[in-house]
Amino acid sequence: MRPLIAGNWKMHGSLRASVALAESVRAGADDLAAELLVCPPFPYIQAVAMSLLGQPVAVGAQDCHPAVQGAHTGDVAAPMLRDCGATHVILGHSERRAGHGETDVVVKAKGAAAIAAGLTPVICVGETLAQREAGQAEAVVRAQVAGSLPDGFAEAGGIVAYEPVWAIGTGKTPTEADIAAIHAALRQAVGPDTRLLYGGSVKPANAAAILALPHVDGALVGGASLIAEDFLAIARAAG
Numbered sequence: 131m132r133p134l135i136a137g138n139w140k141m142h143g144s145l146r147a148s149v150a151l152a153e154s155v156r157a158g159a160d161d162l163a164a165e166l167l168v169c170p171p172f173p174y175i176q177a178v179a180m181s182l183l184g185q186p187v188a189v190g191a192q193d194c195h196p197a198v199q200g201a202h203t204g205d206v207a208a209p210m211l212r213d214c215g216a217t218h219v220i221l222g223h224s225e226r227r228a229g230h231g232e233t234d235v236v237v238k239a240k241g242a243a244a245i246a247a248g249l250t251p252v253i254c255v256g257e258t259l260a261q262r263e264a265g266q267a268e269a270v271v272r273a274q275v276a277g278s279l280p281d282g283f284a285e286a287g288g289i290v291a292y293e294p295v296w297a298i299g300t301g302k303t304p305t306e307a308d309i310a311a312i313h314a315a316l317r318q319a320v321g322p323d324t325r326l327l328y329g330g331s332v333k334p335a336n337a338a339a340i341l342a343l344p345h346v347d348g349a350l351v352g353g354a355s356l357i358a359e360d361f362l363a364i365a366r367a368a369g
């Protein structure tokens with residue numbers, strides 16, 4: 131499976147900085163073994179997609195609403211994202227599960243909307259530190275996968291990202307054995323064809339070791355994706 135290195139830009143940057151970052155990523159994107167995806171904030175998606183038109187860097191969003199359209203003030207529908215040039219959408223990120231009360235049921239509905247709009251969903255799962263310390267990491271992740279993946283997910287090329295909540299933005303990562311164990315469980319749950327990304331403090335220094343683990347088909351990168359050289363170094367580490 132061709133690895134995918136995805137950048138989640140979260141709520142960072144400006145219009146000018148986002149286009150500049152996209153162009154710097156594009157400049158290093160030729161001849162990589164990995165596919166690249168960047169996910170800017172909503173207002174910058176179209177400009178970034180325009181600057182990457184025809185280039186080997188895909189553009190995604192960080193969320194969508196389950197409805198096609200309607201009276202949902204402040205929300206964005208999946209077809210609107212497609213219209214603006216996005217091909218992917220991150221769903222169920224822990225920052226949305228925790229900060230916006232998104233449940234598995236909501237994430238599943240968003241995933242179905244994404245697929246219906248022709249977007250590839252990147253559905254995030256991951257345990258909290260308390261859950262890991264209680265020995266529940268694998269059970270939590272299995273339950274999230276069972277509850278959050280919509281029908282037709284595998285057929286639509288859906289992607290799952292394992293992001294332990296306690297590893298996000300902290301500089302901490304699980305041991306290689308712990309990542310491998312969760313990814314083996316995920317592989318069993320989703321089947322052979324679904325890409326499994328690891329996310330949580332992926333940096334150029336740890337990327338090669340993480341990306342070499344079995345059933346790790348790429349990375350979902352936060353902080354390091356805001357620096358083109360770091361993001362590209364991670365991509366090169368994918369082989």
Ligand code: 13P
Binds near residue numbers: 300
């Ligand atoms: P960091 O790479 O900053 O830890 O963020 C990971 C993440 O949340 C990507 O979605």
